[in-house]
Amino acid sequence: MKRKDLLYKGKAKSVYTTDTKGKLIVEFRDDITAFDGGKKDTLENKGNYNAEVSAFFFEYLKQNGVKTHFFTMLDPHHMVVRKLEMIPLEVIVRNIAAGSLVRNYPFREGTPLHPPLIVIDYKDDSRHDPMLNDEIIIALKFLTPSELKKVKTTALEVNRLLSGLLAAQGITLVDFKIEFGRQGKTIYLGDEISMDSMRLWDKKTGESLDKDVYRFEKGDVMAIYNKVAQRITRSVKKQ
Ligand SMILES: Nc1ncnc2c1ncn2[C@@H]1O[C@H](COP(=O)(O)OP(=O)(O)O)[C@@H](O)[C@H]1O
Ligand SMILES: [Mg+2]
Incomplete structure (x- = not known):
């Protein structure tokens, strides 16, 4: 498969058309950003760690009946995916209170959330991704009521898996x-x-194993991404 034109360059990935109808190539770049793009860096190999973990999860979800856009990896930075018309929503599932939930609402960090919370934001950097509710999502025709139900069920299923x-x-x-x-x-x-x-938090030590290491300068981001990618993808080899 050949990579053709650049369709979209986002904060961390670039999307290309291909010579195959209905398929795109997503390049996982080594760029990392945080705080609405206010903090930016390029970290060698970051793209392939994220791509590897994504591919691994998509594969696992597919085996468990979740429909994903994933086809295959071309090389450690390039993923072949189904071409989608993206819905401008960020569907967030929370098992423990952290991050913006703690900043914006009176939750204590680390409080378990039973059942898990689903929060849906409008994906629009210029508006700082404001939180939506079901009525707004439907009024803006981002999803029909039955699609919204399905999206929430899928999000919870992804969370469970x-x-x-x-x-x-x-x-x-x-x-x-x-x-x-x-x-x-x-x-x-x-x-x-x-x-x-x-x-992601280490169960034993509580250590951050995700972009919070970069956001809050908690350690060597790439050493942690490398280690966590190995830890996650190892789980398949064992099964
Ligand atoms: N299968 C797909 N088809 C079309 N666009 C996609 C697909 N998967 C992801 N995208 C979009 O490609 C972009 C990926 O680049 P990213 O760096 O994450 O961008 P952003 O800064 O907008 O989050 C995102 O805007 C995402 O919505
Ligand atoms: Mg993105």
Whole structure:
């Protein structure tokens, strides 16, 4: 498969058209950003660690009946995906209070959330991704009521599957963000599921194993991404 034109250059990935209809190539670049792009760096190999973990999760989710955009990896930085019309929503599932939930609402960091919370934000950097509610999502026609129900069920299913997988590696899935897109009438899980889009805590030490290491300068980001990628992908080899 050949990479053709650059369709979109985001903060951490670039999307290219290909010579195959309905398929795109997503390049996981080594760029890392935080705080609405206010903090930016390029860290060697960051892209391939995220791509590897994403591919691994998409594969696992597919085996468990979740429809994802993932086809295959071309090389450690390039993923072949189904071309989707992205829905501008960030679907966030939270198992433990952390991050913006603690900043914006009176939750104490580390409080378990039973059942998990689903929060849906409008993906628009210029508006700082404001939180939506079901009525706004439907009024803006981002999703129909039945699609919204399906998206929420899928998000919880992804949470159940990935929480279990990570727990087996001694990692707590604190929260994560996913994006969905459409091909025709079918909604697929798109984008990525990586250390940039999840919050992961070591079960034993409580140490951050995700982009919080970069956000808050908690340690050597790449050493941690490398280690956590190995830890996560090892879980398949054992099964
Ligand atoms: N299967 C897909 N088809 C089309 N676009 C996609 C697909 N998966 C992800 N995208 C989009 O590609 C972009 C990936 O680049 P990224 O750096 O994450 O961008 P952003 O800064 O917008 O988050 C995102 O805007 C995402 O919504
Ligand atoms: Mg993104």
